[in-house]
C-alpha cells in the first residue's frame with residue numbers, strides 16, 4: 001500500500017541553517033536511501049531521535065516534498081506522477097500544519113469536506129461521528145484559537161480524516177498531549193487499523209511504538225537501520241526492550257558514537 005524505494009532527500013541549507021546545524025556543508029542529506037513497505041491493516045511506526053529524518057520521509061510520502069532520488073508510491077500511485085490521487089488516499093497530520101485559529105472546528109471540517117468533493121450529508125455524518133468520538137461537540141462552534149492544545153490536536157485529527165482515507169500518516173500525533181488525550185488518539189488509530197486502513201506514525205516515544213505499532217522502522221541520521229516487529233528488532237539487537245534495542249542500534253550507526 002505504501003512502497004518507499006531508495007528514498008533520498010537532500011536539503012540545500014542557507015547560511016542561518018548552516019550556523020544552526022554547526023556545519024560548513026550547505027547540503028544536508030535528511031533521508032538517505034530509505035526503503036520500506038507497509039500494508040493495509042497495520043500500524044507502522046517510524047522511530048528515531050530528533051532530526052533523524054522521520055518528518056522528511058513522511059512529507060515525501062504525502063507529496064509535500066519531492067524526493068531528490070528514489071520513488072514513493074501510495075495505493076499504487078506514484079507521488080510524483082499522480083500526486084492528486086495520492087492526496088485523495090491519505091490523511092496527513094503534522095505539527096507544522098495548523099488549522100486556521102480564526103475559524104471553528106465545525107467550519108474547518110465542512111470546508112475540508114467540500115474541498116474533497118464530499119456531499120453535505122456525508123460531511124455531516126462524518127463530522128458527527130468524529131466529533132463525538134473525540135469529544136469535540138461542545139467546542140465545535142468555538143474559535144480554534146480559544147481551544148486547549150489537546151482539543152486543537154483532536155480537531156486537527158478529525159479534520160484530516162474527513163474524507164475517510166485508506167492511508168493515515170500522522171507525524172508525532174500524541175506530541176504535547178496529556179495521557180488521556182494521547183490514549184484517545186492511539187485508540188482511534190487502532191480502530192482505523194481494525195477497519196483495514198494503513199496507519200503510519202512517527203514517534204520518538206519508545207513505549208508508544210512498543211505498544212501501538214505492528215512493525216517499526218528505526219531511523220538514525222537519515223538511514224533506516226532496522227525494521228520489523230518488536231520481537232524481530234529485539235532478536236536482532238539481543239535487547240529485552242525497545243529502548244535498549246534502540247541504544248544498541250544508535251551505538252552501531254550514529255556517527256558521533258555515544259558511550
Ligand SMILES: Nc1ncnc2c1ncn2[C@@H]1O[C@H](COP(=O)(O)OP(=O)(O)OP(=O)(O)O)[C@@H](O)[C@H]1O
Nearest residue numbers: 011013028030048049050051052053054055056057
Ligand atoms: N526545510 C529544511 N531545510 C533544511 N534542513 C531541513 C529542513 N527540514 C528538515 N531539515 C533538517 O533535516 C534533518 C531531518 O529533519 P526531520 O524534521 O525530517 O527529522 P525528524 O526525525 O522528523 O525530527 P524531529 O523528531 O525533531 O521532528 C534535520 O537535521 C533537520 O534540521
